[in-house]
Amino acid sequence: MIAFLIQRLLQGAAVVAAMSLIVFIGVYAIGDPVEILINPDADQATREAVTQMLGLDQPLWVQYWRFVQAALQGDLGTSFVFNIPAGELILERMPATLELAVTATLMAILIGIPLGLIAGLDQERWYAKSILAGSILGFSLPTFWVGLILILTFGVWLNWLPVFGRGETVSVFGIEWSFLTLDGLAHLVLPATNLALFKIALFIRLTRAGVREVLPQDFIRYANAMGIHPARVVSRHVLKNIMIPLVTVIGIEFGSVVAFAVVTESIFNWPGMGKLIIESINRLDRPVIVAYLMVIVVMFVIINVVVDLLYAVLDPRVRLGGSNR
């Protein structure tokens, strides 16, 4: 188990190192941030001073080496635009994104899996068919357009829910959270729904496919023949068997939810990391772009390791790092 963990963490570190090189070289090969940062009328001396201050006069490999050294000490560079450490800027925005992503993932699990179960168990009924048809719609609707429709319907026409920002927040351990206040919760509803919709459709389909696969198997027939209550067959025999692929997908999809938060945050003006990265791309704020990508890559590596561990817990047949490999 520990050997497996160490192996996976080493692999993860290799991915992080590779991505840092790709991202750094790619991002630092583009444009000239000095042009954007200083007054176009500035003289050559000022220009050179700024270039030197940002370290942009050094060869690329020197810049990269400096970046790696600093990054290992937790310093991801200073934002050209905000003039505060990029890592700090990202961390400051991260709780908002995580709050949104966790809420959306929970919604997807709590709505998608039960609907998928129904669609799989009563396949021929009209409601099962309409759930399945609905999931095609959920797949087809572009996230950003659904966001606009939600704003238009619930924000403009019905005027039920706020559509702008996080609302009132409460500070717990020095971090601001929206979901602890009523106003904050109201602000969370629409963006989270928007972000969850695609995943709800996905979980419906996965759960349904899993149910269809498990139902014809012998142990289900046996359980039914023994007269076990259908509800118990579903919860103990069906659900437990489809949980394994589902957990993997939920883990991977959580990462994708964080990435897709870029879209939802931009539409609902949610002050998270996603909105920050779009603004930073438009302003060529390289340190923030690199810092965001590094944070995301680390997050993905961690998620993948956690998913692997959960997999072993759920499925006793998987023996991590054992001799049978």
Next chain:
Amino acid sequence: MSDTAFIAPPRRAVRLRALAAFGAAFAESPAALAGALVFVALVLAAVFAPLIAPQNPYDLAKLSILDARLPPGSVAMSGYTHILGTDGLGRDLFSAILYGLRISLMVGALSAFVALIIGTVLGLTAAYVGGRIDSAIMRLVDLQMSFPAILIALILLAILGRGADKTMIALIAVQWAYYARTVRASALVEREREYIEAAQGLRLGHVRILMRHLLPNCIAPLLVVVTVQMAHAITLEATLSFLGVGLPETQPSLGLLIANGYQYMLGGSYWISIYPGVALLIVMVAINLMGDRLRDLFNPALKR
């Protein structure tokens, strides 16, 4: 030529019959048939947009700011009725959507096609050659697929900048791995079959075996991936354009039309954003309905 013409008919007839049988099986699902018909209609509308559209939306001389933001069905200064209204510049929305559809479909189809070729070549090579080349290609596939498409596209567009060609590069980069993985999986199975052994025994060239023998037998599962990926590419392009990092303003795809309408939406001019979105939605539903049917047809577990 004359003797090939003599041999060809039976072969062509066999192929035609197979195609007809496939078409009949596909059409057994009314939803899939409807999806296919709508999709063909949309493609035709996009191809012939300059002939159908009542106005050339790029001709700025024809636009009048006095006609701006007319609700659907209003009559313009020129006496023309705008069925879907006009946008913020007084552009006929129906025409703008037709031209936008053209760009969206073109970018989606072109990037899916290039990604298909790159992915197929890499996947076939990986399966046929095996060994170190196989594991190198598959490592790359794994790396690409472990990150969400939108993230990779954002990184690339942050590096490359905005533009139609750059957006397409980003779309190709996020798609090729799916083709490569699918082709490799089916090619690995097919490689072990007798006909490949026979072809190798006849000392046919590797390229010939790959293209004439292995590839045709790996195409069916690819068809499913193509439909799914094309739908993905179209949504992703719309999303990137909406965020302002995809296509330039001069080539307004459906995503950009929606983005442009966003600023007027809170003021009550909802149609500028909504109708391009509905067009996008119809495209997606049509493609997904076809894809669903194809997946069912090619899934051996569901074969009757």
